[in-house]
Amino acid sequence: MTAKRYSLLSLFREGLNGHKGWQPAWRAAEPKRRYDAVIIGGGGHGCATAYYLAKEHGLTNIAVIEKGWIGGGNAGRNTTIIRSNYLYDESAAIYDHAMQLWKGLGRELNFNIMMSHRGVLNLAHDDNEMRQLKRRVEANQLNGVDAEWLDAKQVKEYCPIISISPDVRYPVLGATLQRSGGVNRHDAVVWGYARAASALGVDFIEKCEVTGIEIENGKVTGVRTTKGDIKTGKLASVTAGHSSVTAKMAGIRLPIESHPLQALVSEPLKPIHNCVVMSNAVHAYCSQSDKGELVIGAGIDPHISYTQRGAFSILEEEIAALLELFPIFSRLRLMRHWGGIVDVCPDASAIISKTPVAGFYINGGWGTGGWKATPGSGHVFADLIANDKPNDIAAPFTLERFETGKLVAEHGAAAVAH
Amino acid sequence: MLIITCPYCGPREQSEFHYGGEAHIARPADPQALTDGQWAEFVFMRSNVKGVFAERWNHSSGCRKWFNALRDTSTDRFLAVYEMGAKPPQIDAPELRTPAGEPLIGSGNDETKVMTEAEMTEAEMTEDLGGGS
Numbered sequence: 167m168t169a170k171r172y173s174l175l176s177l178f179r180e181g182l183n184g185h186k187g188w189q190p191a192w193r194a195a196e197p198k199r200r201y202d203a204v205i206i207g208g209g210g211h212g213c214a215t216a217y218y219l220a221k222e223h224g225l226t227n228i229a230v231i232e233k234g235w236i237g238g239g240n241a242g243r244n245t246t247i248i249r250s251n252y253l254y255d256e257s258a259a260i261y262d263h264a265m266q267l268w269k270g271l272g273r274e275l276n277f278n279i280m281m282s283h284r285g286v287l288n289l290a291h292d293d294n295e296m297r298q299l300k301r302r303v304e305a306n307q308l309n310g311v312d313a314e315w316l317d318a319k320q321v322k323e324y325c326p327i328i329s330i331s332p333d334v335r336y337p338v339l340g341a342t343l344q345r346s347g348g349v350n351r352h353d354a355v356v357w358g359y360a361r362a363a364s365a366l367g368v369d370f371i372e373k374c375e376v377t378g379i380e381i382e383n384g385k386v387t388g389v390r391t392t393k394g395d396i397k398t399g400k401l402a403s404v405t406a407g408h409s410s411v412t413a414k415m416a417g418i419r420l421p422i423e424s425h426p427l428q429a430l431v432s433e434p435l436k437p438i439h440n441c442v443v444m445s446n447a448v449h450a451y452c453s454q455s456d457k458g459e460l461v462i463g464a465g466i467d468p469h470i471s472y473t474q475r476g477a478f479s480i481l482e483e484e485i486a487a488l489l490e491l492f493p494i495f496s497r498l499r500l501m502r503h504w505g506g507i508v509d510v511c512p513d514a515s516a517i518i519s520k521t522p523v524a525g526f527y528i529n530g531g532w533g534t535g536g537w538k539a540t541p542g543s544g545h546v547f548a549d550l551i552a553n554d555k556p557n558d559i560a561a562p563f564t565l566e567r568f569e570t571g572k573l574v575a576e577h578g579a580a581a582v583a584h
Numbered sequence: 585m586l587i588i589t590c591p592y593c594g595p596r597e598q599s600e601f602h603y604g605g606e607a608h609i610a611r612p613a614d615p616q617a618l619t620d621g622q623w624a625e626f627v628f629m630r631s632n633v634k635g636v637f638a639e640r641w642n643h644s645s646g647c648r649k650w651f652n653a654l655r656d657t658s659t660d661r662f663l664a665v666y667e668m669g670a671k672p673p674q675i676d677a678p679e680l681r682t683p684a685g686e687p688l689i690g691s692g693n694d695e696t697k698v699m700t701e702a703e704m705t706e707a708e709m710t711e712d713l714g715g716g717s
Contacts (some may be wrong), residue, residue, distance in 0.1 A: 233684050375682050375683070375684050376683070377682060377683060392682065408634070408683075408684060410630075410631075410632035410633075410634075411634050411683050411684065412683075414683075415683065419625070419629040419630070419631070420629065420630075420632070421624075421628035421629050421630065422630065422632055423605070423606075423630050423632050424632055424634075424657075468602075468603040469586070469598075469603045469639070470605075470606075470632060470637065470639065470657055471657050471660055472634050472657050472658050472686070473657070473658065473659060473660045475660070477585045477586065477598050477599070478585050479585065479597075479598070479599040512627075512628050568624045568627075568628040568629070569620045569621050569623075569624040570620070571620075
């Protein structure tokens with residue numbers, strides 16, 4: 167099946183036609199008995215994995231199975247912030263790989279992902295944090311990641327509504343700026359990947375939950391689902407929020423704990439906030455969506471939970487932090503708030519790895535920051551699945567690192583308390 | 585906001601407590617004898633259960649005592665609290681319908697709900713469900 171190309175001309179034609187000719191973006195498929203590879207999880211990373219498997223590795227007899235609907239999990243619950251200014255070489259490599267893919271993704275997928283490279287500020291509020299962030303800028307520049315240091319006055323010039331008053335508990339002393347950072351439209355990314363992968367022949371099977379994994383002689387032979395058994399030699403779990411639950415079906419324990427992470431949006435405003443602002447110390451991050459809503463997030467709830475709900479006390483701290491940075495928002499009403507489940511690794515880095523079960527691959531543990539990695543993660547994970555061997559970018563993120571001790575400790579740059 | 589019943593002080597708001605993570609992870613009896621794999625298991629690997637989970641809490645803004653709790657992580661219902669050092673009590677908790685079993689307010693896939701709407705209403709009428717925000 168080839169998808170109809172979206173273009174100004176097709177929009178014009180459909181306009182004249184009463185918009186009756188649009189087709190579903192992807193085919194709704196029923197599971198076949200056998201696939202060359204099955205991807206569990208139809209979120210951003212899962213759909214990206216399927217797309218790159220089909221496009222770059224020619225694997226088209228594959229399926230994405232999703233317990234809910236495509237993009238209905240964490241992909242639809244994040245705050246869409248894109249950046250790649252991580253401290254260590256390993257992280258810079260994968261997040262900047264993603265950043266480079268983001269830049270051309272809308273065009274590649276023929277889907278408007280509303281990518282906006284409006285710049286991300288990471289604020290410093292004390293001398294120690296300033297030193298750390300300056301070090302990060304230097305490390306980023308050495309890795310070819312765009313990064314620069316702004317003093318408080320320059321921060322105010324870049325983001326005029328921010329308060330740099332010295333008369334607060336944690337004044338803004340400066341910030342790192344990644345100009346290529348920004349936000350995009352989460353749904354569009356997932357739908358774009360699903361549409362492009364579907365056009366290449368990938369089956370998307372929604373409302374289909376995995377209930378078991380079949381293993382013979384240490385090798386994956388198939389997967390049991392609520393829509394029947396499927397035979398496959400390659401099974402890839404991309405089930406952020408349920409990584410441990412899926413891995414357990416293959417008898418694998420992970421170094422992951424799952425926590426609620428809450429986010430909220432305000433009522434819509436006229437354009438007022440022109441960039442993304444993140445602060446570790448007072449602990450909030452905020453951007454404005456194209457609809458005009460402020461999109462606000464902060465830290466995880468401390469307890470393990472799968473309920474997609476958290477405590478109000480966390481939101482209270484988050485709003486207090488936000489108002490210290492932006493007193494201008496004090497009379498805003500909040501419109502919605504929600505939670506997602508983030509799978510947090512002890513070193514705040516992801517797992518993209520083979521497992522002790524041959525043919526079973528895991529991509530997860532992205533903690534609070536998986537969204538920005540979506541294209542890069544899918545790209546290197548597809549490579550791992552196709553070749554049964556991690557490429558240079560994926561190699562540091564193996565499960566074995568917890569045994570060898572070669573961790574990628576990114577707590578500082580992960581920006582949200584893990 | 586969770587309402588947590590401290591075994592020493594009674595029900596209090598979650599903000600009075602600190603979370604202590606998974607309970608009953610035994611320190612290695614002979615640390616020198618452990619392989620790297622066994623260390624990884626002790627230090628990093630976690631059961632991260634969806635369902636009935638044994639965990640530790642500290643009533644840090646109250647009596648400052650530690651205690652254990654059994655909580656269903658799919659619904660946030662507390663099922664039991666018990667002393668440090670004690671074994672988890674036997675409890676009669678409903679099993680998840682499917683591995684992804686979700687509470688009524690979840691991702692919207694009805695097939696994975698832990699309870700049906702009717703069961704939820706019935707439970708609400710007979711007892712406080714605890715948990716949730």
